[in-house]
Amino acid sequence: MSEVRPEELDAIPYPDEAFNTWGAASVGVDPLAASFTSAPYQAVRPHVPFYRFVSYPDILDLRKMGYEMERFVPLFDRLEDVRYKEALTLSDMLHYPNPMLPWNPRRAREIELEIRSQLHEHGLGDMPTLIRRFLGKAFPGDTISYLSVDLINIFFWASIAEVADDIAWRSPNLSWKAEYLRFPIRSLGI
Numbered sequence: 001m002s003e004v005r006p007e008e009l010d011a012i013p014y015p016d017e018a019f020n021t022w023g024a025a026s027v028g029v030d031p032l033a034a035s036f037t038s039a040p041y042q043a044v045r046p047h048v049p050f051y052r053f054v055s056y057p058d059i060l061d062l063r064k065m066g067y068e069m070e071r072f073v074p075l076f077d078r079l080e081d082v083r084y085k086e087a088l089t090l091s092d093m094l095h096y097p098n099p100m101l102p103w104n105p106r107r108a109r110e111i112e113l114e115i116r117s118q119l120h121e122h123g124l125g126d127m128p129t130l131i132r133r134f135l136g137k138a139f140p141g142d143t144i145s146y147l148s149v150d151l152i153n154i155f156f157w158a159s160i161a162e163v164a165d166d167i168a169w170r171s172p173n174l175s176w177k178a179e180y181l182r183f184p185i186r187s188l189g190i
Contacts, residue, residue, distance in 0.1 A: 050138040051076045058130055065124055072134070072159055078185075079138055079155045084147075086188055091150040093184050103183040108157060111177045115164045118174060122167050131159045157181035 051069060059069060082090075094105045116128055135156055139148040161178035168174040 049080055051134055053137050054134050058133060062130055065127055075158055082151060087147045087151055090154050090184055091147055094150050108181055111180055112157060115160055115177055118171055127163055128160060132156055154184045158185045
């Protein structure tokens, strides 16, 4: 049996994908050395998105329904990047509907229920609950406000629309309903 040199040990990646792709390891710094860094917001300690904190049983439930978290990552990343002005605009769309817009929040809620019934018929009845649980991690504790609740609702509708697009081939009405739920996000160019 040959002896392993230290250079060879450094070339061996850690077995955990998360360890290799998150935080300090993603910028080439040893995570153990980075944990001793005193500066909190450096490249070795970048911001960790909220969807990295979901519980593993929820991820397994999502996989059981045939989805991976990566399916929703672009949408969840956009939620993290929403500016205050955009949040106010989206909130106004929910609370003060403009009669000149082809979108109404009451109708969006009705369409959400119709899509939920279709998801339930196709074995994806737990998907809305899981997505809502994932989105709830975006605003922990004291950061919840009326704006964050409105953002959760709008991004929940957009996430449900993603799932509805996947089963639209079974029920053609789902494609226009998904677009209706996506309207607030698309109106901002998101």
